[in-house]
């Protein structure tokens with residue numbers, strides 16, 4: 001037999017000597033019995049012949065890169081692989097339990113029906129195995145899931161690794177399985193799905209994997225066993241205590257029993273040899289006997305009758321349960337500690353960063369529809385939160401019905417804008433034995449959704465309420481007493497991560513618009529670089545101020561200099577800065593708040609209290625405004641009016657109330673798919689507003705009175721308008737025209753004649769070419785050259801072109 005085995009090793013090595021053979025081929029230390037040797041050889045023989053027949057596949061390129069990164073990683077926290085495997089096992093168990101709701105048969109019988117996870121160690125072979133009785137994988141699943149189809153998260157994760165390198169995030173990118181290569185250099189995945197035979201997937205992370213039908217391992221019944229052939233330096237994962245510690249740390253909230261094949265030292269009585277009758281153990285027991293004098297005699301008599309025994313320590317193995325499977329959401333919230341919620345969040349969200357969730361809400365809904373739920377606000381937004389926001393159905397809530405996991409793809413549970421929340425819902429009202437599709441239509445889902453939204457918004461508001469930085473001056477005292485520094489700045493953090501979601505909520509959810517508006521934060525002319533809220537804005541409003549003022553643009557720095565703010569600032573009105581493109585859409589939906597209307601200060605309709613002189617001014621500038629409107633008729637300017645918003649600037653261009661603002665026009669122009677017709681239609685009407693106190697305007701007024709037909713004056717009128725357009729945030733449709741006007745104006749200020757022409761350029765290359773041609777011609781055809789000398793200036797280039 002040995003010879004046979006060796007022959008196999010040799011022939012195999014010629015073809016492709018994978019590392020696994022080295023491992024199996026190496027003479028194991030401590031082999032003791034013949035049967036062990038036989039077993040080992042049989043194993044290696046069958047593996048060898050099988051591997052020869054195995055189908056080989058290449059990993060998809062991105063997956064291969066990912067594996068390279070992992071296998072070469074210096075990342076110190078290698079522990080993470082275990083929680084990823086347990087989490088996959090738990091998902092697989094959830095899947096089979098769900099199928100069993102409608103078809104009990106799928107569970108099988110006996111041990112196969114036990115929904116559990118088992119961990120086993122083989123110190124000698126350095127193998128750590130994690131087995132589940134979950135749904136298992138068919139051959140096709142193995143090929144697709146473990147190597148050939150890259151998930152969207154793969155490249156995102158590879159990219160992230162190249163910059164930040166935190167492997168801890170792997171589970172969030174949906175590529176957790178590959179973390180096995182942090183500790184193993186060879187991995188086998190043995191899997192049995194109800195619809196297929198048992199297969200083995202194996203890979204050394206060297207760009208390829210192999211799949212073979214499994215004819216030599218113990219049949220799994222159903223499920224998956226992952227065998228990690230550990231690297232030498234990963235020996236600690238062969239220690240029971242280490243694995244127990246890790247399961248406690250990372251997998252406490254897995255809803256299936258996790259058992260470890262644990263060793264136990266037990267005392268067993270074995271027949272004692274006669275000559276050993278005075279060893280330590282018998283001495284010990286005789287000492288005990290002395291304690292009870294009354295029974296001493298009887299015991300002596302009995303001992304004489306019994307054969308002599310001794311106690312020895314023996315190692316036995318048995319399954320030891322490592323987790324408490326009572327679901328946290330079924331417990332009374334008062335009895336769950338903050339630490340437990342944090343740990344639960346981490347395992348639920350696969351977010352094993354250092355940060356705690358920003359907030360959570362654990363509640364029971366009663367009435368027509370009963371359910372329990374735990375919701376979390378994560379500390380950070382996931383990398384792809386707003387990518388394909390409108391196209392993906394990704395929800396982060398897990399739905400359970402009577403403790404049975406149903407799905408985490410139920411987008412009926414929460415509206416899209418709350419997709420950043422993590423959590424779960426467990427309902428007793430929903431039916432268990434119907435398909436997901438039927439469940440999706442169930443009327444109770446609407447009620448659940450409604451309640452979840454309310455609770456979610458309350459939970460978010462709580463972050464603000466508890467944040468000392470958020471309070472108005474008037475209630476600062478109370479908060480300071482609470483001295484809760486941990487909560488300080490939490491709402492700003494929330495806002496920076498998820499503010500866009502709240503804005504999308506205002507746009508999409510009319511029912512909760514006001515609640516969401518309360519959560520809105522922004523900077524303003526009076527917020528001192530911090531975030532402020534609408535309530536705080538209202539508390540600072542001037543007496544008699546009716547509207548909430550805001551302005552939109554690309555950055556706060558740019559907006560702060562805007563001419564639209566001149567008089568508002570001077571008169572001490574607060575103006576909100578909206579600088580996110582989504583704000584333009586937001587303000588189309590948010591019309592008012594607490595009976596106050598919103599007013600874009602770059603649009604028509606701005607009222608800053610009564611201005612008694614308006615009528616007079618209108619009258620005295622009538623001639624100028626009429627003249628200007630006339631010369632701008634071809635520029636789509638609807639009117640020229642006296643402005644109430646300017647101080648230092650001669651004029652600005654404002655848009656009509658319901659048309660696009662200049663900022664919106666810019667946003668729409670930058671969108672490739674915007675329809676040009678719609679652009680023209682939605683473009684706000686433009687009104688040139690003039691500052692009657694500005695010297696330029698006053699001068700124009702005088703000159704127009706003298707000679708309204710003066711061409712130079714008309715040019716100046718155009719130029720001032722175009723400058724105002726630009727300063728008001730519009731993109732000039734004809735920058736060339738604007739530039740020409742500026743240069744004419746520069747000419748006149750430099751006293752250059754408007755007709756002064758640009759000097760003709762003599763092209764250097766042409767000049768050289770000319771002289772070369774001249775030389776050639778002079779040397780070859782002297783007389784001709786002489787005759788055509790005058791034409792040389794123009795001809796050579798023509799000649800060249802023809803050639």
Ligand SMILES: Nc1ncnc2c1ncn2[C@@H]1O[C@H](COP(=O)(O)OP(=O)(O)OP(=O)(O)O)[C@@H](O)[C@H]1O
Pocket residue numbers: 084087088089091092132134135136137145146170171172173174175176177178223224350
């Ligand atoms: N124990 C298992 N039983 C059945 N299928 C599994 C098992 N482990 C992995 N798989 C399959 O392989 C796929 C890839 O696993 P991987 O861990 O890389 O990603 P994931 O489970 O989708 O995401 P995550 O990393 O967040 O757990 C899984 O989606 C699943 O289909």
